[in-house]
Amino acid sequence: MTGSPQAPRCVVFDLDGTLTDSKQPLAPRMAAGLRDLLELRPVAITTGGTWELMDAQVLRHLDAPEPLLGRLYLLPASGTCAYHRVDGGWLRQYSRDLSAEQKVRIVDTLLSVAAELEILVADPWGELIEDRGGQVTYSVLGQRAPLAVKEAWDPDGSSKEALRQLVQERLPDMAVRSGRSTSVDVTRPGVDKAYGVRELARSLELPLSTVTYVGDRLGTGGNDEPVRSLQEVICIEVSGWQQTAAWVEALVARARHDGPERDREPLADSPTAATGSHR
Template identity: 45%
Template structure:
């Protein structure tokens, strides 16, 4: 079950919430990456990089996303201005199955929960079989469809390197990803299967998702989970940001990076107050 009682909840868009009250309580800020801080697999925009850097100087700030550490580096770290406080930044790639901190001269892995060879093989086999059954094994792809990230197996319907526009058009309602995730979950009852980014399904160890990640971070920072803000675009019950909301964070739903940028612009003066 993970942290706390995971009863069904509805996460409202951030504009429908009391942002002043949330910022007054916020001790930690946490963000999804793809479609939240940046478009899928693309570098963070300069304006976003400046606003995000400002957050690191106001509160401990985390990124929790399904991508590998290298994706965090290429999309976020390489885009950040010198003003960013790296010592306040917590990186939790592959949906929180790994955790990195800045060590002064480089990023150091704090923990990793890798799947066994048998679990990874079963995940790969199920993903291919179910994707073919459901018509999700596309003929044209850009890069590998299935990526073994050690602690997570990720299926990308159009390939890891697909153009952003093609990815965003493939399943705008999330129905195809959700159906594939449900089918694969039936094959792998001992593993965690979730609908991920715009074309992806992620598989990791049971009970290790974004709820686990925020719980770990809360313990490390000695901060109650309900004093953490989590910003993400997939806050629907089938989405991979939803467990962070269920864990008890102050969850803020965004549509895309432009929406997130407006949120950060609104949050900054409130966090400084």
């Protein structure tokens, strides 16, 4: 692992592949790291998934007291909506939904392209298409496909990338991103994870330069890639929640050791980092 990002005033995490395995719950070690980090600064979690998945994967396993939950921000559906803890409940701060006409056109295109590429599954594990408000997600094997099956399908990512590229060609007015394992996400251009990060920084009255983003799909076509357009944000690429947990533990240890007066000093021995870019 290389790079030396500064200790941020706010950290935004991707979910699947970053904090958890795909659609799996937080591991105890990762949950402990997030609780420790929440004691020090605001934390946000974003995902291409739904609010319900965030609840099942994160909130039911975080075991955080109410004061810490007040520092947690949730950005499901790739940041097209946002939630914050207020008075013991989760308040929706905004939701940038697609229109009904847009959703129909997106669904028709996803299914027709999948059939054209001969990857349309006749007997999937659950629904192939999920309407997430501001995002439509296509899961090649179905929403409830077992993790081992998803990881075995298309190991080099070529089939999913072919799907993403062709859907993008057919929907030039939309943004088509590759999600984790077997999913492709479609949103309006500019309403994505970068949008969510900008809105979060604005609501917290923080400069973007004090925000760090941690994700596993910062490369071209990945659903974390839009965050790279925010030139001031430090982007950290990880490969799996274990690497994220180690990074969080090091960040927490350094912050506790140095105290608030040195809270912005570089953190060594971290995953790949770049300001406004991916490398």
